[in-house]
Amino acid sequence: MRYSQSLIPTLKETPAEAEVVSHRLLLRGGYIRKLTAGIYSYLPLGLAAIRKVEQIVREEMNRAGAQELLMPMVQPADLWRETGRYEKYGPELLRFHDRHDRESCLGPTHEEVITDLARREIRSYRDMGKNLYQIQTKFRDEIRPRFGLMRGREFIMKDAYSFDVDDAQSEKCYQKMFEAYTRIFKRCGLDFRPVEADSGTIGGSFSHEFMVLADTGEDTLAICSSCDYAANMEKAAVKLPVADDSALLDLEKVETPGKRKVAAVCEFMDIVPRELVKTLVFLADGQAVAVLVRGDREVEEVKLKNHLGVVEVEMADDKQVYDATGVPTGYLGPVGITVKLVVDQEVAAMKNFTVGANEKNYHMKNVNIGRDFEAVSVADLRQITKDDPCPQCGEPLILREGIEVGHIFKLGTGYSKAMKAFYQDSDGQEKPMVMGCYGIGVSRIVAAAIEQNHDENGMIFPMPLAPVQVILLNLGIKDEQITKMADSLYEELMARGVEVLLDDRDERPGFKFKDADLLGIPLRVTVGKRFSKDGIIELRTRRDGAIEELQPEALAARIVALIDAEITAAQ
RNA sequence: CGGAACGUAGCGCAGUCUGGUAGCGCACUUGUCUGGGGGACAAGUGGUCGGAGGUUCAAAUCCUCUCGUUCCGACCA
Secondary structure (H helix, E strand, O other): OEHHHOOOOOOOOOOOOOOOHHHHHHHHOOOEEEEEOOEEEEOHHHHHHHHHHHHHHHHHHHHOOOEEOOOOOEEEHHHHHHOOHHHHOHHHOOEEEOOOOOEEEEOOOOHHHHHHHHHHHOOEHHHOOEEEEEEEEEEOOOOOOEOHHHEOOEEEEEEEEEEEOOHHHHHHHHHHHHHHHHHHHHHOOOOEEEEEOOOHHHOOOEEEEEEEEOOOOOEEEEEEOOOOOEEEOOOOOOOOOOOOOOOOOOOEEEEOOOOOOHHHHHHHHOOOHHHEEEEEEEEEOOEEEEEEEEOOOOEOHHHHHHHHOOOOEEEOOHHHHHHHHOOOOOOOOOOOOOOEEEEEHHHHOOOOEEEEOOOOOEEEEEEOEOOOEOOOEEEOOEOOOOOOEOOOOOOEEEEEEEEEEEEEEEEEOHHHHHOOOEEEOOOOOEEEOEEEEEEEEHHHHHHHHHHHOEEOOEEOOOHHHOOOOEEEEEOOOOOHHHHHHHHHHHHHHHHOOOOEEEEOOOOOHHHHHHHHHHHOOOEEEEEOHHHHHHOOEEEEEOOOOOEEEEOHHHHHHHHHHHHHHHHHHHO
């Protein structure tokens, strides 16, 4: 590729819209351009990087026995009604009517389409054990797209779906995918961790996320400092606390005029937040539910949602709280409350705690479960903290930010039952197919790789993801000898299968160096004065800036060796 | 959708409070010089000031509405 013929519009200044480093550098490097909110064009270099990821994904999926196919992006609403998701999915699903007024949507994921295909085409247990995948543009009408390729509305995803005869086979496939994913992210040169995850709206019984560790990540991970435990914070199990066996004290009502916040109440009553219990009201699919957690804890909404078995929970506002309970916020408590009450396990282990009295300007102390009120249910409902022990081994946990680049689910038979995807087993019985689904955010991987690999001068691509492996700078466009050498090296490298970008623009050396750094291409070859004077070609690595001086004849072989070494190292 | 900010040349911004001439840097065009870390000089091109309506002799500037973008929250690959 010749720079002069390509479209690589680098920017000296950072566009104001870009906040995170990958977004800034992708724009500055001329890899992407925004069309509208959350929707980007991939320019030649951006596309080249994406193709690299796709290729790795393809190779590993195929190696794991999966088959590639391609499904439609436009999907009929009726298919989505079969699983109930047309109603459930929410405004993230972009819906529209075609010219015949048929309801349609743009595929944000493909469980319905693939299950429809499977139920039509697969009859016998002999045809089961299939894993089908595609790499395709998805559309999710995100409420708030942000961070460039990290959370677009339109993005490239690899999605795979497996169909097995029973749980044991499905489990094997899940394991295989777990291994394939580990290989994929390793080959991409990413620093990542697989973590236990919530299965979200896609549904299913069990799942892992693959997280790239980066400060700009939107998820928080709980990672054990000692054993192999790692989980998304929203899923991370809090260890069951030891029950307090103090004697029960007498219930006491205390006047707390104007003291609504935990801090104010504690100060007024001369207690600490861990002796107080908050009563928070959530709307669970519209129904008010009160949740008790210790004063210094936060409710984990995902845990609450799963515990209640509802689609959505949100914190009620002051008015909704008053409407549901008749008590102003700040004075709510479990004693005599009228709405459904669920209790965090930590609170269930407490004795003689302080709560709101369900009456303005009053709190109660020495409250106890069982004696003063009954809980509808007790569960792990709070957010884990960095001070919690590992739920597996009890050693300290570390909390880190991560970018979700892959997610695998055991789906079970939810979709197959809803859509009547049955096969006939060897015993002649009709049985539901056991499904799994496995996603990778292809375009997001490129962003994640940059978040992990950059410096003040620009991107630093790991060799396996680099859009091209070498940038060849001709620093003497008007010098016949230099240009001749640069062109011949360009030809020679390409002949040896090396991907090269030849910077043949009539620009000053400094300008080309800056662009080369910004673009993040792993190897840089310079043909300039050093060559015309001493016959020396310079080879520099982007990551550590190390320079080797070589004779032109030795260059190609050296480059091939470096590339091979880096690619093998990542495998 | 809730909270906040911002829309002025391709990009980054000033000008808006206090109404009157649209400006700076980069980029772009032409020329000369220059040529190893985003060069210098000279001459240029490019604007319905997001859009619509209003107030006024006069609106980028004041008022109303609207569209868009970004940031914080809920969603997710």
